[in-house]
Amino acid sequence: MVKTEIKLKGLTLKNPVMTASGTFGYGEEYADFVDLSELGGIIVKGTTLHHREGNPYPRMAETPMGMLNCVGLQNKGVDYFIETIYPRIRNFETNVLVNVSGSNIDDYVTAAAKIDALEDIPAIELNVSCPNVKQGGMAFGVTCSGIEQVVKAVREVYHKHLMVKLSPNVTNIAEIAFAAEAAGADSVSLINTLLGMAIDAETRKPVLSMVTGGLSGACVKPVALRMVWQVSKAVQIPVIGLGGISSATDAIEFLLAGASAIQIGTANFIDPAISAKVAKGIVEYCERQGVEDVNELIGGMII
């Protein structure tokens, strides 16, 4: 029997597989395809203090082995989440994490404090890396001082596991991760989407309503893997790896690069059952390789 439990500060995952925010709805959308109890956790859609309509359509452009999106954090606000969605999902047999975003520090703090009071939410993922909103979002995540400010402020009101989701759209992601750690983050997750764009050559117009959007999918995996490796060497806190993971083998590569757990994002769109398959595939890999505990894989790349 392979041991798959991953212990993070105040957050125990039954296995290292989680689903990434914005790609798995509130879990309910996938209940027909995945037994949620087979996952280490799910991270629900980005939630902000106030209702957000998001950006206009079109919000998506397909790219070779990937996609761009500029959804822009459409959600009904934290109070709606607490009143309407939380009661429906709080008893899922997996960890339910909420991705929290904001356009200013007060909004982050107020939303985080409200979620801190929810008994069955063991952690938040602080989103300082959304490339699709005009104010806040990525603005906080691309400088060390920005990330320090927001993480420090949220840390004061949030008492459970605080995961901070990092942007890859920076010169040195290890410095940003280090700043998040110094400001009180319990873990960092990376990468959020890479800023990109698409143009329709025939019409000469941008494909996305916001011109630019975030790139995700299999095509970003090598970049994400490299960043996870760099960050895991720079910080003491656990690193959660994501970016293009589409198979158990991909997931294992992230663990070997230094991730303590992983998230599956865009691959959920292509195979809605992929997350549970990856969890099973990790166990099969361990059995085949004679690995008794998944924790042995973390940072296990042989150079």
Added chain:
Amino acid sequence: MKQIIDFKIIEKQSFQRAALLKLKSATQLPEIAGGQFVNVRVDGCNKAYLRRPISIHDVDYQNNTIDLLIQEKHEGTKRLCAMSVGAKVNVVLPLGNGFTMPDKDDNILLVGGGIGIAPLLYFAKKCNYLQNVNFLLGGRTQSDLMLLGRFRNEGDVFITTNDGSMGEKGFVTDHSLWNTLKINKIYACGPMPMMKAVAKKAREKGIWCEVSLENQMACGIGACLCCVENTKEGNVCVCKEGPVFNIERLLW
């Protein structure tokens, strides 16, 4: 309940820029409403990373088959149309909400434009408790109007083509039946300008009307929020809240 099924292509009929695929499942099909759609994985094509949402043209529960009428638009649909009998196709179904079933004494008109005719056949079959079903099918030219025999088996078929090569010349909204036929419900699927014109017509005449939208999708199940339509209730997912909308919910 939504399922992921590996179908096998057991029959194929090719048209000028489209194909009709009959897909067989080894397992029992879930109950499918008229107007629901499937999300089809395209294998071996790096320009079609995401699934392709395709409407359901017909269903045979006894043989566990579904028919998909697919138009070649871009790389993904071209790839699907080029697939051969015997090939495996991975499909997520059934997705979205179907058309609202009519009442027994309703007189309905199903308006289809281009490949938008596809879901109207299965919906018409679901309406077999009605005395009659009327189809108004439009295309740019005669070759756009495929499988007319199938539609004629289910009801009266009226036709328009832009070039006059078949039926009345013009758009579906130009057809003379609008002056003569007594209808109280319209169901429409087709290109956006056509559906907007049909919606306008319905409003002018005060007729109840549902349209099926085809906004570009990524997940097909309401998770990614990419395919939103801006409605009177704000941005809603076409894949999950639609694809069928009563025109009263829309801003156009």
